[in-house]
Amino acid sequence: MGNIMYHYCNVDAFKAIIQNKTLWLSSVYNLNDYKEIHWIKEKVLKKIQESTNKNSYEKFHTFLKIYEKKQPNVYIASFSQGEDLLSQWRAYANDGYGVAIGFNSSYFKENNLIKTSKVLYDEKVQEREIKKILTPLFECENKFNFNSSKFENFCEKIIDELNYLSAKSKNELFIEEQEVRVIHNPIIIEDKKTKRFIFKKNISPMMFRAVCGNLIPYFELKFTNFNEENEPILEIVKGPKSKIIDQEIKIFLANNGFYNVKIKSSKSSYR
Template sequence: MGKIIYHYCNVESFKAIIQNKAIWLSSVYNLNDYKEIHWIKDKVLKKIKEYTNKNSYEKFNSFIKLFENQQPTVYIASFSQGDDLLSQWRAYANDGFGIAIGFNTDYFEQNDLIKTSEVLYDEKQQEVEIEKILEPLLNLDDKINFESKEFEEYCENIISEINNLSAKSKNELFMEEQEVRLIHNPIIIEDEQTKQFIFKNNLSQMMFRAVCGNLIPYFELKFDYFCENKPPILEIIKGPKNKFINQEIKIFLANNGFYNVDIKNSKSSYR
């Protein structure tokens, strides 16, 4: 069996996830903390400023224009390596009345359209990753045509790597969350003639939900097909205030095709 990663949720979400056999990967632009999407971006812009001189100004300035005009097509679902974290019960599981669903990482690794990544909290390591990503740009000939399609495509690959780093990086103040993310990078292209959008390498159709006056795009990751030796769900942790009866959870899970799932209680005394 692979590692277990935990998705903390309220009872309504737990019911929907099990019955629909699906989890949602939402745009990074709709994270709970909006500052997250700027965490790496700000570091990248600072590093580019350090690299820029009179000879490379046009190159880096052209890159920044492309970088700031391109919205990341990165979609994530959040989990934790911690199976009984008080902060997670409070923030994501209805103040402890909810559930933590223990997913099997081996199951996700079978899907080439998603990547499982532990969140990177170490700022020094984040700086190292940024330098690696920007190195090809730093070494690019300053005399290249910065308005060419060639330069744009060259930059797109670098921007894609930056966006992926952004999707798995956070301030070290959040380290206690022990977060793991599923990351999905569909290709979304607008047809210039028809103005229709073309999707490639996508998990599902792009769907939308309305939350607090906002329209949030997401992709659906189904886990309705699996073999007995590699199930998607390995255990369920009941929150410290949860009132579920274990036998009833087992029946609910079995009715939806999930068997031999361990049911555990939170050890927290939080009330």
């Protein structure tokens, strides 16, 4: 993966991201492809159904019950490897009036509560990954009592891998987006005793925003701690319809602690 990943956004979002030094990682259930979270799950179910017989029924039936119960708690921020993509300007940057913020992907590697990954579009590769993850399940016939907590723990580890694969996989029809994701997978536990939810391995408190009649949960990813050797933002690309003056962007960035940032303009003639 290249060193720079681009977050396309309108000018209001750009202003908020820079001033607050914060990205929002939103629930994977609220992405633009509503079937996305089920993309890998459907392939997993098909592979298990094909492998189920009277001898393996108990094992797979128990696994699927755990799989249904352990829904992904996945939160992402989306970027692109492409710095000047017309589809991205149109969809995410106010029809070309916005900007693409060029983030340094190496900066986020220092945070062990998130992962950065290219989106996987190739279905053959997705199938191979599913097969690899499920192999221990297929081969564990004589290792477990399938009603035991030991087997449940074994299944949960496999499901965690499947859920991570789900978070970084997408229908190949979206390949032109060249998407890169920052992925956060906190542990969220319902505590019936205190009548609250407990969060572990989370990067911030869970926040909520209301959008078009929906309530969307998100976590805040801060990028406040950095130095000149590992800065979070490397460049800004102005959209093809951008009205912002380069010097004013430079002043705005510098006043918020981002001095060494390259300013570029889209090469698109799109108007």
